Structures are given as structure tokens and as C-alpha cells.
Amino acid sequence: MRKILLTSAVALLVLVALVGARAGLSPDPRTMTVMFPSTTSLYQGAQVKVLGVRVGTVDSIQVKGTQVQVELSYDPEVKLPADVHAVIVPPSVVGDRFVQLAPAYTGGPVLQDRARLGITRAGVPLELEDTYRALDKTAIGLGPRGAGRDGALAHLISASADNMRGRGRLFNTTIRSFADAIATLAGSSDDINGTTTNLARFNRRLAASDATIRRLVVSLVAVSTELNGQGDELTRAVTALDRALGDVAVFAKHNRSSLRSNLAGLTSVSSALRRHTRELEEVAELGPVGLTNLFKTYVARNWDPDHPGQSTIAGRTGSQNLHAVGAQDLDTQLSYTMSAFCASLPAAEATRLAPFCDALEAAGGDVGKVILEAYRQGGPHPPGGAPMAPSAREQKAARR
Structure with a gap:
């Protein structure tokens, strides 16, 4: 019995020594501080997960002004990306809320120990109370104390009903026409694809002729600059031409009968010459x-x-x-x-x-x-x- 007790005591001491040694060699977990806008139904000791796998726990939750500071700790062997986000996941049928770290690490910079994530990198689920609150605000806004205070909403509904009354067939035709148009577009997909292909080919040709187009633009700019520099000369030329045309008009007006007779004579001469073209x-x-x-x-x-x-x-x-x-x-x-x-x-x-x-x-x-x-x-x-x-x-x- 003494030998058995002595052997058991030695084995126990060795086991305790091994556990202590392992505990002394194990590295400390990494920590992280996240600022959430709220932490409804999240408690100390909640799980911290990556892709649904538990990697740590929630160490503490403290209110800091209008935000909530949450201290997290996770396994030091788990790598997190430098741009990681923390999101509170609502509970399912069974289970409590937990903190999800996403995305998972696939490469690149690693998040340092004792990192601090601001509120822009933290997310909380939409609470049912918030949904009720938003619906309540909408109902109040549309009710007698909001948009319907002077009957404006009722007038809008009544006017819409009056405008739609008796126009069901027209609406039906419009919807059918719209459906036919969509069907036509769907049936013309090949033509649309061909048009797009031709446009792409045209754009490629324009890109290939970029140097020529640039020279053309430069030439047009040079012509425009030259014309702009000769604006006074062009103005004087147009003015002189206008004056000459005016003189011609006055001359034609004063000599209308003579011009008519001369043109008639010239016509007869031309006719005679045309008749005797072969002889000439x-x-x-x-x-x-x-x-x-x-x-x-x-x-x-x-x-x-x-x-x-x-x-x-x-x-x-x-x-x-x-x-x-x-x-x-x-x-x-x-x-x-x-x-x-x-x-x-x-x-x-x-x-x-x-x-x-x-x-x-x-x-x-x-x-x-x-x-x-x-x-x-x-x-x-x-x-x-x-x-x-x-x-x-x-x-x-x-x-x-």
C-alpha cells in the first residue's frame, strides 16, 4: 500500500508539474477594443466567432458616453486582417448573441494585438423595437397630426382615385404595350448586340486614327485662327461685295428694258450659233x-x-x-x-x-x-x- 500511495503521489506531482509547465509556456490571448453604438442583449462571456467558429470571448462591456466599449480576447493563433469589422449577430431559435469578426484572414497585413476599432467598423442588428418605432413615426406622419392634418393625404388619395376611375382599360392597354415593347427589345437582342459591336469597332478605328484626327483638329484650329485674324479683311470684303451687289441691282433696275432686249438678242444669237454648230x-x-x-x-x-x-x-x-x-x-x-x-x-x-x-x-x-x-x-x-x-x-x- 505504501508503494502504491508513493507511486500515485509521484504521478500526481508529475502531472501537476506538466500542467503548470504547459500553462507557463502557453502565450497570452490577444485583445481587441470595439466601440459599438449599442449592445442590446450582449453580455460578458459571450462568444467571439470567425466564420461561425469560436475564437474568443467578450471580456467586458462599458458605457462610454453615447457609445459602448466592448473588450474582446481571442486565440493568439488566429490571424485577423487589418481591416476586420466586428458585428453583433442576433440570436437564432437557440443560443445567445455573439460577436462576429469578418472577413476571415486570407493574406496581407495582420491586425495587431490590442487594436482599437471605431464605431465605423462596428455593426449592430436592427432591433424589433426600432422597426416598431419607425412604423409608428410613419403612421403619425401620415395621420391626422401629420400629412393628413388638413386632409391633404385624403385629398391625394381621392384625387388619385378620381383620376384612375374609368381608366382601367387604358391602364391595361398601357401595361400591355409596355410588355410588348419589352418583348420587342428582347427579340431584337441580336440587332442590339450587332449595333453595340459596330459601335465598338467604330471606336477602335477612331482610336487607331487618333494621330490623323489630332492633325485634322490642329488644322481646323489653325484655319479658325487665321480666319479670326483676318476678320476685318473679311468684313471689308463682304461689305464691298454687298455694295457691288447693290450697284448691280440698281443698274439692273434702271436698265431693265435694255437688259431684257439685249438678253433676247443674245438668246437669238446663241440659238443661231447652236443651229450652225456643225458649220462653225x-x-x-x-x-x-x-x-x-x-x-x-x-x-x-x-x-x-x-x-x-x-x-x-x-x-x-x-x-x-x-x-x-x-x-x-x-x-x-x-x-x-x-x-x-x-x-x-x-x-x-x-x-x-x-x-x-x-x-x-x-x-x-x-x-x-x-x-x-x-x-x-x-x-x-x-x-x-x-x-x-x-x-x-x-x-x-x-x-x-
């Missing part, structure tokens, strides 16, 4: 050829058609040189001829037609120059192969 084309094509052939004509003076043997071909003389001499100063001759026509007009008509006569004289000179140029390039030369002698005007220009 032939004259324009054959005229230069005819003039060239005219200068190439040759009439022998010592040749008798009845006795052709009396003269040799080498000894015949003709009038081709006379043609060359006649072509000299042709521009001057035609210009003089045109001016002579105007000189034969009466003084009053000559003064009125002076611009026309000047243009006619210049046209005659230009026609003569064209004929001379055609003769020099393709016309005949005087006998002996020498080129045609220069005109008096050309000689005078050479001397200069």
Missing part, C-alpha cells in the same frame, strides 16, 4: 488649211494653157511672191480695217461703242497674228527659197 466647226477646221492653200497658189505669167510647150517649168514665173508680200503686216491691216468700221460710225454711236471698237480692233490684230504664224510655219516661201520678209512691226521691234 467646219470653218474652224478648214479655215487655217484654206489660208495656207491660198498662200500656196501659183499662177504662171509666161505660161499659155493652149501652148504649154512655149515655156519650160524652170523658166516660168508666177505671183506667189506677191502673196508673200500681201501677207506682210496682215495684223496691222486687219486691225486698221476693224477700226475703220468704227470710224465710219456717227460721233454719238462711236462714243457709246468705244469699248466695243477697241476690243474689235484688238481682235483684228490677234487674228492677223494667228494667220501670219500659220503662214510662217506651214505656208510657202517666196521664190528662191528665202523666207517671207518680216513685217514692218517686226522690223520696228527688231530695231528696238
Whole structure:
């Protein structure tokens, strides 16, 4: 018996020593302070859970002004995220309220020991009394002491009833039309998707052409700046154009009959020219050829058609040189001829037609120059192969 008692006492002492050693080696739990707006039905010793698993307890609850300070302790092996929140979970059918810490730790910074969570990181459930209180306030606000004090709510309900009375079919049609519209939109989902796809493709193309669009915008800005800088010049130009149009309008008003007759004459001339377009084309094509052939004509003076043997071909003389001499100063001759026509007009008509006569004289000179140029390039030369002698005007220009 003594051996048994001694063995039991030694075993008990060893067990106590092991428990004490384990208690001395176990780390202290972590603590946390949370400020709640209220802690209804939460008591000291309540559980602290993470994902429904108990990790700690509520150590103390103290009122601090309008808030409640709750001290929590939890297992030091449990890691909590630095942005953790504390929420009071209402009781189920069985069980008391507890504090839920969320979210669970998945990585990142860890909440430090003795952390303090403000009221913005604490949540409490909505109490049934609060719901009743809110409903009571709503009922009072809508009752005789609130919005219905002057019968406003009753008037609103009555007016709504009057407006809806007899319009049930219309409301029904509206609802059906709305349902049909929704069904149409649902049936056009492919078209809507296609439109969205095209818009996305258009946006991508715009993004790809960003540099070109930027250059276009810069060019437009430059044009706008240039136009803005020339605003005064544009204003003066528009003003001058307006004044000129006014003068034209006054001229047309005072010379309406003359303009009408001139336009009528011009119309008849244009009609005649249009009717003889083919003939004019032939004259324009054959005229230069005819003039060239005219200068190439040759009439022998010592040749008798009845006795052709009396003269040799080498000894015949003709009038081709006379043609060359006649072509000299042709521009001057035609210009003089045109001016002579105007000189034969009466003084009053000559003064009125002076611009026309000047243009006619210049046209005659230009026609003569064209004929001379055609003769020099393709016309005949005087006998002996020498080129045609220069005109008096050309000689005078050479001397200069």
C-alpha cells in the first residue's frame, strides 16, 4: 500500500508539474477594443466567432458616453486582417448573441494585438423595437397630426382615385404595350448586340486614327485662327461685295428694258450659233488649211494653157511672191480695217461703242497674228527659197 500511495503521489506531482509547465509556456490571448453604438442583449462571456467558429470571448462591456466599449480576447493563433469589422449577430431559435469578426484572414497585413476599432467598423442588428418605432413615426406622419392634418393625404388619395376611375382599360392597354415593347427589345437582342459591336469597332478605328484626327483638329484650329485674324479683311470684303451687289441691282433696275432686249438678242444669237454648230466647226477646221492653200497658189505669167510647150517649168514665173508680200503686216491691216468700221460710225454711236471698237480692233490684230504664224510655219516661201520678209512691226521691234 505504501508503494502504491508513493507511486500515485509521484504521478500526481508529475502531472501537476506538466500542467503548470504547459500553462507557463502557453502565450497570452490577444485583445481587441470595439466601440459599438449599442449592445442590446450582449453580455460578458459571450462568444467571439470567425466564420461561425469560436475564437474568443467578450471580456467586458462599458458605457462610454453615447457609445459602448466592448473588450474582446481571442486565440493568439488566429490571424485577423487589418481591416476586420466586428458585428453583433442576433440570436437564432437557440443560443445567445455573439460577436462576429469578418472577413476571415486570407493574406496581407495582420491586425495587431490590442487594436482599437471605431464605431465605423462596428455593426449592430436592427432591433424589433426600432422597426416598431419607425412604423409608428410613419403612421403619425401620415395621420391626422401629420400629412393628413388638413386632409391633404385624403385629398391625394381621392384625387388619385378620381383620376384612375374609368381608366382601367387604358391602364391595361398601357401595361400591355409596355410588355410588348419589352418583348420587342428582347427579340431584337441580336440587332442590339450587332449595333453595340459596330459601335465598338467604330471606336477602335477612331482610336487607331487618333494621330490623323489630332492633325485634322490642329488644322481646323489653325484655319479658325487665321480666319479670326483676318476678320476685318473679311468684313471689308463682304461689305464691298454687298455694295457691288447693290450697284448691280440698281443698274439692273434702271436698265431693265435694255437688259431684257439685249438678253433676247443674245438668246437669238446663241440659238443661231447652236443651229450652225456643225458649220462653225467646219470653218474652224478648214479655215487655217484654206489660208495656207491660198498662200500656196501659183499662177504662171509666161505660161499659155493652149501652148504649154512655149515655156519650160524652170523658166516660168508666177505671183506667189506677191502673196508673200500681201501677207506682210496682215495684223496691222486687219486691225486698221476693224477700226475703220468704227470710224465710219456717227460721233454719238462711236462714243457709246468705244469699248466695243477697241476690243474689235484688238481682235483684228490677234487674228492677223494667228494667220501670219500659220503662214510662217506651214505656208510657202517666196521664190528662191528665202523666207517671207518680216513685217514692218517686226522690223520696228527688231530695231528696238
